[in-house]
Amino acid sequence: MRRALLILTLVLVSVLAASWLMFSREQSAAEARLTGRSELVTTAFGTVEYAEAGNGPPVLMIHGSGGGFDQGLDFAAPLVEAGFRIIAPSRFGYLRSSFPDEPSVELQADALDALLAQLGEERVVIYGGSAGALSAIQLAVRHPGRCRGLVLLVPATYAPDRAPNEAAAPSGVMQFVIENVLPNDFVFWAATRLVPGTMTRLLLATDPALVRAADPAEQERAARILRHIFPVSRRAEGLFFDSATAGAPERYPLDRIACPVLTISAEDDLFGTAQAARFIAAEAPDARLVMYPEGGHILIGHDAEANREIVGFINALPDAVAELRIAP
Secondary structure (H helix, E strand, C coil): CHHHHHHHHHHHHHHHHHHHHHHHHHHHHHHHHHCCCCEEEEECCEEEEEEEECCCCEEEEECCCCCCHHHHHHHHHHHHHCCCEEEEECCCCCCCCCCCCCCCHHHHHHHHHHHHHHHCCCCEEEEEECCHHHHHHHHHHHCHHHEEEEEEECCCCCCCCCCCCCCCCCHHHHHHHHHHHCCCHHHHHHHHHHCHHHHHHHHHCCCHHHHHCCCHHHHHHHHHHHHCCCCHHHCHHHHHHHHHHCCCCCCCCHHHCCCCEEEEEECCCCCCHHHHHHHHHHHCCCEEEEEECCCCCCCCCCHHHHHHHHHHHHHCCCCCCHHHCCCC
């Protein structure tokens, strides 16, 4: 019995040591992936981190939960290929951006306006994904002169029929994940490897069976989105803020949006953004809705199609400069 316990202890220690070594290597790789890719500007609202990619008409890409400038660049990569210039900020509490003492979505919108002013951008296309759609709407409402067009992808915004804190698990489970998994890099890393399907359902609001049935490129895209939340400790403040704001979003004056709007979602998004997208399309004066029957929050099977819709929408904006129009 003593010998068996000793062997078991040695095995457990070896597994833990190997896991910690793998974790440390991947943590270093994740930090290296972020290093040297972004800039900082100082505004009246604190430090704002941002990165740029591409050339052409400017698009402000506002990331969703678990993101940062890196997620913005990842999601907007097809737009770079289509000939647009991407400005990808990190929102409050993500990576190197400040977290104010009294943060709000409205304050975040003002900080993004200040960033654009410092970059010398008068008018841009505003593109907000998931929780980033709240800041995108507020930017368009509070600073209408900045906005050529507004793209809202799987918007985690208000709708009368969208339940508060709608998620892929009971609120108690989600609260446990938010409080005990998200702040800890090792626990998050281990969970994404031990129960990737569960993490896909909880954090990406997408049925893991849908991902398993997708083609290899879409499977890799889903895995990359989840993987790039790591290191989660550098995004924790932003995630907590998103949980409070996108979890129970306020109703915004969509009728005050002065620019054309494109909103895209899927009926089976476990965060309930289909209801929000339909509400935006009904309330905003000049809005078009694209709704897929399935795909979850990350639009599995429809990523390329959604990006074609976005490129076509931007090119059709009324004040687009003719020589800069890119074929979708």
